[in-house]
Amino acid sequence: MAILVTGGAGYIGSHTVIELDKAGFDVVIVDNFSNSSPEVLNRLKTITGKDFPLYEGDILDRDFLVSVFEKENIDSVIHFAGFKAVGESVEKPLEYYHNNITGTLVLLDVMRQFNVKDIVFSSSATVYGMNNVVPFKEEMPTSATNPYGYTKVMLEQILNDVAFSDSDWSVTNLRYFNPIGAHESGLIGEAPNGIPNNLSPYITQVAVGKLEKLHIFGNDYDTPDGTCIRDFIHVNDLAAGHSAALNYLFNNENLGFDAINLGSEKGYSVLEILSNFEKAVGKEIPYVIDGRRAGDIAVCYADASKAKKLLNWEAKYTIEDMCRDSWNWQKKNPNGFKD
Numbered sequence: 001m002a003i004l005v006t007g008g009a010g011y012i013g014s015h016t017v018i019e020l021d022k023a024g025f026d027v028v029i030v031d032n033f034s035n036s037s038p039e040v041l042n043r044l045k046t047i048t049g050k051d052f053p054l055y056e057g058d059i060l061d062r063d064f065l066v067s068v069f070e071k072e073n074i075d076s077v078i079h080f081a082g083f084k085a086v087g088e089s090v091e092k093p094l095e096y097y098h099n100n101i102t103g104t105l106v107l108l109d110v111m112r113q114f115n116v117k118d119i120v121f122s123s124s125a126t127v128y129g130m131n132n133v134v135p136f137k138e139e140m141p142t143s144a145t146n147p148y149g150y151t152k153v154m155l156e157q158i159l160n161d162v163a164f165s166d167s168d169w170s171v172t173n174l175r176y177f178n179p180i181g182a183h184e185s186g187l188i189g190e191a192p193n194g195i196p197n198n199l200s201p202y203i204t205q206v207a208v209g210k211l212e213k214l215h216i217f218g219n220d221y222d223t224p225d226g227t228c229i230r231d232f233i234h235v236n237d238l239a240a241g242h243s244a245a246l247n248y249l250f251n252n253e254n255l256g257f258d259a260i261n262l263g264s265e266k267g268y269s270v271l272e273i274l275s276n277f278e279k280a281v282g283k284e285i286p287y288v289i290d291g292r293r294a295g296d297i298a299v300c301y302a303d304a305s306k307a308k309k310l311l312n313w314e315a316k317y318t319i320e321d322m323c324r325d326s327w328n329w330q331k332k333n334p335n336g337f338k339d
Ligand code: NAD
Pocket: 006, 007, 008, 009, 010, 011, 012, 013, 030, 031, 032, 033, 034, 035, 036, 057, 058, 059, 060, 079, 080, 081, 082, 083, 084, 099, 103, 122, 123, 124, 125, 176, 177, 178, 179
């Protein structure tokens, strides 16, 4: 009995593989390395002592996926594989819809063929859109402002419909807030291609000298210091959330579709994050204030009570832990997995 982890070489997937291994699950990884490096597998081996079965291939390739299901005794699936860059999705909508939506449709179809009907899906707080009021709760209406966000809104609908059509399906749809941090070994972490879009890798790349200064997108929001507020969550906490989600799937049958927030429930402003990183790094990090970035909302944080109730999960890591671990990863691997 094994858990198929699509996108298992990626940022959240690789941390989840370690957590699943610790919890005693057998893991099989599928990844096409479109946004990750095969070096991740060596690092996972150093951390866990294990060679996880890795199938290099594309989830869009049905025959490839069928061959994986034929070789491995897959019991359930954690589905991370997808593209995730908001800005890029505006430039390349067809690539995003195809990879994220068609890829998931192919995966679900192959799962059905092999009668594997338990799935944990990576959704995002982005589905709360622009019009909800914090803290975000699962029953709020969903919407999006960019193709990436629409892929998540649409996939949630598709998964909901699949679960409704056949009561054998159990879908745990996890909505992550803002994942940061890295494994405490500093061997794996977030390694964005090119200039990072997200705040945490941008800050650490300024701190390590790869970028000149942070550009803060707006300080005129209706928040105490004028900068946006986000719910940052340590990637290890997210990883533990997946293990909890699997236990929930295994201990219950015919769950249908459940959307569950994975967030810390705490909001920190961009300036507060910056100051926490300065403490972790031990020096000032230069920044300038720029204009607002299109599509940003002022405040975003979770109500995570459903995760506590259903999964017996809550975030444990502090913002200090998150900044320490992100920095530890960055300073040991200034060029990501190319080092
Ligand atoms: P990531 O890019 O690091 O990992 C995704 C992995 O999937 C990569 O290793 C990539 O090579 C692989 N992949 C992509 N398309 C594939 C395909 N067609 N076939 C096989 N492999 C493929 O991203 P991540 O940050 O680990 O995110 C994982 C999931 O969580 C994504 O679905 C993302 O949308 C979602 N998510 C991420 C965040 C975040 O801020 N990191 C927040 C909310 C939700």
